[in-house]
Amino acid sequence: MLEVKHMVKTFFKGTINEKTALQGIDLKLEEGDFCTVIGGNGAGKSTLLNSIAGVFPVDEGQIFIGDTEVTKMPEYKRAKYIGRVFQDPMVGTAGNMQIEENLILAMRRGKSLGLSWAFKDNEKAFFKERLALLGLGLEDRLSARMGLLSGGQRQSITLLMATMLRPELLLLDEHTAALDPKTAENVLQLTDKLVAEHNLTTLMITHNMRDALRFGNRLIMMNAGRIIYDVKGEEKKQLTVQDLLQKFEVAGENALSDRMVLGAK
């Protein structure tokens, strides 16, 4: 469960470049909500996710994950509750380290680390099992360096890592945007599967309106640092790309980026 109360974030405060990226966000996700986030460039989608993840402090407001308030918690401490996948496939994994080493670190997300030997046989078997689910043949390549894998493979592993220990909240920041359409579809299907399997509370940013409609039980639309539309359940199921385009038109011409229009066709 996630609750965000009146969150405000301004970048470059007091300078000529001052930009209020979030103008008072209120959002509550119930346990197991899979919420997609759409909006044009600069709408504040990534700022919202990064604020929740603790990449930077917010100016006002409160963030709760479950019963825990995390507003002032540093990023690395929040990691205990949050699984994350980034837009850039290079960011989610350590490229110069083995697949196994990456998984070892994910297996200990938010736990205190010690001086015990990190490579354990029983974990290795578990890693192989999880990797086999991807159907990419990676289960036999545990000692391969991450950097040798394709973007799609790395993103799939990042997803696996983010959900290895069940997170209270899964944050996906356009995690398929850098992939080719076929790979993107595979990663999206995997996302859907993992979210359903673990009943994960999820926020997924996407530029693709169809994906936003196809996946999840809830959808929010952002514009100029505000949530301008919030729809769930049956109502969301009935929603079409046309409806979304109309909402954007009401919000103003800046609300829609070319990429989204192209993606809608």
Added chain:
Amino acid sequence: MLDLVVGTITQGLLWSLLAVGVFITFRVLDVADLTVEGSFPMGAAISAILITSGMNPVLSIVVAGIGGMIAGAVTGWIHTKLKIPALLAGILTMIALYSVNLHIMGKANVSLLRMDTVYTMLGSLLGTVNMWSAAIVGVLVAAVVCLLLFWFFGTEIGTALRATGVNPQMIRAQGVNTDTMIVLGLLISNAFVAVSGALIGQAQGFADVGMGIGTIVIGLASVIIGEVVFGTKSFVRSLIAVVLGSIVYRIVIAAVLYMGMPPNDLKLFTAILVAIALSLPTLKAKWLAR
């Protein structure tokens, strides 16, 4: 000739701790840490002054290592808490250590003439001459350090430390405090560097406040030579390559001196060597792009 060969390899082994220290910061953590220029003579200074005041030479090396840890932690603190770039943080500590080292010794250098050192101790224990005693110490120390680091970087904390250098964003998302890891890495690195300083100080029979000049370049040269000659296929391989790189560097230096290069030009030679080695990837890319 045997003297020269054994002496050169021994030098390489004793200096390899410095190289390993530089490897931890420069390659594992991906920061260039100049603290070594201060922590190396600091190790020698601590060890020398403690020996002259009657302490066991082995124990004096341990204390020197602790001194190095403090120096590294200071740089780490300046870098992570005061947000000063790592390069500058290292320079600040290095400069500060110059005064600290003078305070430790009370003067610019301390002689260990006719004092017990680890080498004379081992010599009287095994009945070996100084040359072989030093060689044995060198082999032992390098082997222990390699085993220790192989173990450490395979532990949970060691793995997280490596990941911090490769991708800090990723490892933060796994709940690791990257600041702590950076401080830890600098601390370990400078401990090895100070121990190296202590060993070298005892081997040459004195500690001098100026003996740290150019140590970062020597360390880099060893790391890079090791990588080029012996490869970086796995972590263990990289680690051993650093030690071997340190030996090769000493052989190269011995060879150019033997061929008549004035010793005064050594640092210039080393600097050019490192500059060429570091720029090889860029030059190669340019060459291929033509």
